[in-house]
Amino acid sequence: MSKFRKEGGKETPAISTASLPDIVFMLLFFFMVSTTMREVDLNVSVLVPEAKEIVKLEKKDLVSNIYVGVPMRKFQKTFGTEPKIQLNDQFATVDDIQSFIASEREARKEELRNKLTTSLKVDQYTKMGVIIDIKQELRKASSLKLNYSTRQAAE
Amino acid sequence: MARKTPELNASSMADIAFMLLIFFLVSTTMDIDTGIYKKLPPIPEDETPENEPKVKQRNVLAILVNRNNELLVNGELLDISQLREKTKEFILNPKNDKNLPEKNVKTIPYFGDVMVSKGLVSLQNDRGTSYETYIRVQDELAAAARELKDAKAMLKWGKKFKDLNDDQQAAVKKYVPMQISEAEPKNVGGRR
Numbered sequence: 126m127s128k129f130r131k132e133g134g135k136e137t138p139a140i141s142t143a144s145l146p147d148i149v150f151m152l153l154f155f156f157m158v159s160t161t162m163r164e165v166d167l168n169v170s171v172l173v174p175e176a177k178e179i180v181k182l183e184k185k186d187l188v189s190n191i192y193v194g195v196p197m198r199k200f201q202k203t204f205g206t207e208p209k210i211q212l213n214d215q216f217a218t219v220d221d222i223q224s225f226i227a228s229e230r231e232a233r234k235e236e237l238r239n240k241l242t243t244s245l246k247v248d249q250y251t252k253m254g255v256i257i258d259i260k261q262e263l264r265k266a267s268s269l270k271l272n273y274s275t276r277q278a279a280e
Numbered sequence: 281m282a283r284k285t286p287e288l289n290a291s292s293m294a295d296i297a298f299m300l301l302i303f304f305l306v307s308t309t310m311d312i313d314t315g316i317y318k319k320l321p322p323i324p325e326d327e328t329p330e331n332e333p334k335v336k337q338r339n340v341l342a343i344l345v346n347r348n349n350e351l352l353v354n355g356e357l358l359d360i361s362q363l364r365e366k367t368k369e370f371i372l373n374p375k376n377d378k379n380l381p382e383k384n385v386k387t388i389p390y391f392g393d394v395m396v397s398k399g400l401v402s403l404q405n406d407r408g409t410s411y412e413t414y415i416r417v418q419d420e421l422a423a424a425a426r427e428l429k430d431a432k433a434m435l436k437w438g439k440k441f442k443d444l445n446d447d448q449q450a451a452v453k454k455y456v457p458m459q460i461s462e463a464e465p466k467n468v469g470g471r472r
Contacts (some may be wrong), residue, residue: 146290149297156304173315174415178422182313244313247411254407256414264323273415274315 169194169211174249175278182272187240189229191222193255194248208251210259219255222262230268242270316418321461339381341370341401345417347408360416367424371399371456390436390451397457404463425458432456 171194182188192211196204200216210217212225230238243263247256263271343363344352351358353366373380381399388394401421405414429441429452437444441452 142291142294146293146297149294149301153297153301153304156301156308160304160308174412176316176415176419178316178419178426179314180317182315182317185313188313244315249410249412249415251411252407253405253409253411253414256411257405257407260320264320267322269320269322271318271320272313272315273318273418274313275415275419277314 165190165192165211165214167192167197167211168200168214168216169196169209169248171246171248173246173274173276176273176275177278179275179277182242182244182274184240184242187233187237188242188244188272189226190244190246191225191259192246193251193259195250208248208255210255219258219262222259223266226263226266226268240270241268242272243268244272244274246274316415316422318418335400336382338379339398339400341367341399343401343403343417345403345405345409345413347406349410349413351417360413360420363417363420364424364427367401367421368428370401371397371424371428371458373397373399386454388451388454390448391455394455396455399457399459401458401460402463403460421458421460425456428456428458429453 169192171192193208194211195201195206196209196216204216210219210222212221217225226241226243230241233241245256245259260271263269340354342352342354346352351360351363353363358366370380373383376383381397383395383397385393386396388396403417403421426441432452432455433439433441433444433448436452437448441449444452
């Protein structure tokens, strides 16, 4: 028994939580910066095929998306179960693609307009007929950079 | 002397920040778009068929994909898994076979005078081909091209193609030209 020890021992001091907001804010800013909001609501169900030889698509702001797939269940009454094209938020036909590309170009700065890439997000069970038509329309609109969106296949 | 302002209670700051944090956590999507990059050929300005460049038959690897997703490569039924080897053999032509593409001598930086294949891959799909098969064919062709480039880069520098610098990559690309031409769609039997 030491004569210096007090009766009952010392109480542990409470942990200061004053820096907790700072830590949380740091996390918050990280997520705010790295976040990209989903721009469109998908009306078609798209499961892109798998591939191994893929590249990353950089500069998301220079990409315009074309979705092709079977309409979601709630739209199947009106649009049927055949694969449909979706541009922005609504269903479209092949003939709308040229004006879509034109409006996408219009939305970009002048010097970036020829750097626009079109990303085709096509469901894997779609037939090539639609895609051949889309490619012809893209060529007519002279939007020649194309990216077939795929998933990374397991090695 | 003015009264001291009471200190602001900051203990709820953490709660507010947490709420925001959770909102961003939930709404965030961090997936990066990946895909196969392709460049479409521009529409030819005059559509007279005489302007089409004449290519000898031995220089063309014609890949046809039908609506049952079956491959016909130069008149021979082939499985997709065999396509990569077939393409590599076609481009390399190791035994200088008469039925495989010609080669001509080209001067390429780093390599000097080398024999470069004149081979050309031509791909044609039916409108009923599934997109999945199309992507698999594209993927196999891209894989064949990458393997050929890697082999050349390994031989010369002992590195993979993607680890070379830009000049070296350009040289290897010239050495192993991989031209894939997709046939102009033919409308057989109507539009749809």
